[in-house]
Amino acid sequence: MFKKNKELKYLAVGALLISVFGLIVSYVAMSTALNIREANNIWKIRIVDLEVDTTSGASQSNMGVEVTSLKDMNFIFNGNGTVTYKFKLKNTGAVDAVLKSINYGRSLCNGNNCENVSYKLTYADGRDVLEGDVVNYGTYMDMRLVISYEGTGVNIDDFDFIMLYEQA
Numbered sequence: 001m002f003k004k005n006k007e008l009k010y011l012a013v014g015a016l017l018i019s020v021f022g023l024i025v026s027y028v029a030m031s032t033a034l035n036i037r038e039a040n041n042i043w044k045i046r047i048v049d050l051e052v053d054t055t056s057g058a059s060q061s062n063m064g065v066e067v068t069s070l071k072d073m074n075f076i077f078n079g080n081g082t083v084t085y086k087f088k089l090k091n092t093g094a095v096d097a098v099l100k101s102i103n104y105g106r107s108l109c110n111g112n113n114c115e116n117v118s119y120k121l122t123y124a125d126g127r128d129v130l131e132g133d134v135v136n137y138g139t140y141m142d143m144r145l146v147i148s149y150e151g152t153g154v155n156i157d158d159f160d161f162i163m164l165y166e167q168a
Contacts, residue, residue: 007132044093045135045165050085057081058149068163070145076154077117079148084147086124089163090140096168098132105160119161120146134168 046067054062058081064071068089075083091097100115104119121129124142145161 002030026059045091045097047087048090048140050087053084053086055081060084068165070161073156073159073161075147075149075159077151077154077156080150082146082148085145087143087145088140089135089143091135091137094137096137097135097165098166098168099131099135100166101130101131102129103160103162103164105162107159108157110155110157114154114156116149116151117154117156118148120148121163135165147151 009041015143047070048063050070052063054060055075057077057079059076060083061074102121110118122144123129124144129143147156147159
């Protein structure tokens with residue numbers, strides 16, 4: 001009889017320890033999930049203060065701005081030229097943001113030498129913008145998107161430029 005009580009005590013202590021461990025794991029999992037949801041609610045990054053400059057031989061029309069994207073842009077190059085978009089990428093949230101990808105999206109190119117069109121994204125000081133770059137919360141980065149063409153003439157319609165950011 002004494003041996004049965006001893007085994008029952010060990011079994012009860014073991015069950016109690018497993019229960020406590022399960023409660024700790026559940027609490028940690030719930031806390032982590034709640035922190036992620038809270039951070040996503042206060043992460044706000046967007047393009048502001050957009051300006052467009054063109055050189056002779058280039059013109060730009062029809063543009064929309066959506067958070068971190070420039071959409072539906074049209075360009076006409078009658079020869080060598082550039083179109084430069086100057087803007088601030090502002091993080092008004094309370095969480096740092098990291099650049100996941102840069103996408104020079106869809107476009108329709110009409111004319112000869114479509115391969116002579118180039119796209120470059122830099123900071124105002126000339127450094128290249130790279131995947132993995134961070135925009136700290138409460139700050140902004142001055143950026144430049146330059147679309148260049150060398151040739152006799154080309155039209156580019158419905159060009160999209162998209163930067164994807166995520167929580168750092």
